[in-house]
Amino acid sequence: MASITYPVLPEKLLLISLKMYFTPERTTSYMRALLDPANEIVHPQNRDKLLLALIPDFLTIWPCAEILKEYENKLVASGTSISPPPFFLGAQDCMWEEYGAYTGEVSPAAIKSLGCSIVELGHAERRAIFGETDDQTARKAAATCAQGMVPLVCVGEITAPGAVASEAVGQAVAECAVLVRAVLAAIPADAPVIFAYEPVWAIGKPKPAGVDHVAAVVEGIRGVIGSRPGAARVLYGGSAGPGLWGAGGLGKAVDGMFLGRFAHEIEGVRKVVREVEESLGVA
Numbered sequence: 001m002a003s004i005t006y007p008v009l010p011e012k013l014l015l016i017s018l019k020m021y022f023t024p025e026r027t028t029s030y031m032r033a034l035l036d037p038a039n040e041i042v043h044p045q046n047r048d049k050l051l052l053a054l055i056p057d058f059l060t061i062w063p064c065a066e067i068l069k070e071y072e073n074k075l076v077a078s079g080t081s082i083s084p085p086p087f088f089l090g091a092q093d094c095m096w097e098e099y100g101a102y103t104g105e106v107s108p109a110a111i112k113s114l115g116c117s118i119v120e121l122g123h124a125e126r127r128a129i130f131g132e133t134d135d136q137t138a139r140k141a142a143a144t145c146a147q148g149m150v151p152l153v154c155v156g157e158i159t160a161p162g163a164v165a166s167e168a169v170g171q172a173v174a175e176c177a178v179l180v181r182a183v184l185a186a187i188p189a190d191a192p193v194i195f196a197y198e199p200v201w202a203i204g205k206p207k208p209a210g211v212d213h214v215a216a217v218v219e220g221i222r223g224v225i226g227s228r229p230g231a232a233r234v235l236y237g238g239s240a241g242p243g244l245w246g247a248g249g250l251g252k253a254v255d256g257m258f259l260g261r262f263a264h265e266i267e268g269v270r271k272v273v274r275e276v277e278e279s280l281g282v283a
């Protein structure tokens with residue numbers, strides 16, 4: 001069997017999920033805006049340090065892939081390398097089988113064929129609303145890796161921290177560890193994987209979780225992951241946006257952020273990118 005080539009992950013990642021918020025028209029114009037050099041968001045020369053990715057809904061993966069191809073063709077024409085790619089496209093879910101009689105599901109092979117590099121799995125909304133289980137998420141992660149894509153696995157505790165901070169951290173790490181272990185057991189050891197630490201109680205809120213709590217839980221998650229041949233990145237998600245990364249923020253604790261609503265306006269994305277670039281010394 002031919003060996004699988006996986007995407008290369010840089011030091012830091014900023015991933016944006018549009019969930020089911022946008023019309024197709026808004027998604028495609030948003031994608032164009034993200035890639036427009038005039039907006040100064042994607043900097044191919046910084047690719048080894050910082051990578052952005054958009055995870056639109058299934059309907060708009062194809063048009064976004066076409067927009068990405070146009071962008072990459074222009075880069076090549078101007079003499080800029082697109083290896084490794086300067087921007088990733090992702091999907092919000094996939095089926096654990098490659099093809100078959102699975103009405104309403106989406107094949108990981110089809111997702112890959114459209115040019116996606118990342119598949120988001122096990123998001124709290126899929127678990128709470130659609131009943132996705134740890135076992136299903138782990139099988140989807142394996143199917144994602146089998147296509148040479150990177151699983152982006154969402155983990156996070158359900159209940160907000162109580163009065164004793166250390167107890168809250170221990171409880172959160174224990175809750176996250178179950179899915180982290182299930183996924184790591186299901187995927188090849190050399191496959192890259194991204195875990196998005198998203199405390200369920202911090203998703204869709206006005207403010208993110210506290211920096212100290214996130215840093216402590218992420219450290220615990222890194223301990224559960226341990227050392228492995230494949231790259232592992234741990235991001236934070238849950239009402240993340242401008243102002244969270246820089247001095248006294250999450251920059252030192254995590255490998256990037258998973259953005260939702262606070263990336264809906266291009267200006268918000270630009271601010272977050274700038275904060276990360278400044279911390280990396282590439283602004």
Ligand SMILES: O=C[C@H](O)COP(=O)(O)O
Nearest residue numbers: 017203204238239260261
């Ligand atoms: O997928 C993204 C996360 O669930 C965060 O979403 P949010 O920033 O809108 O809370």
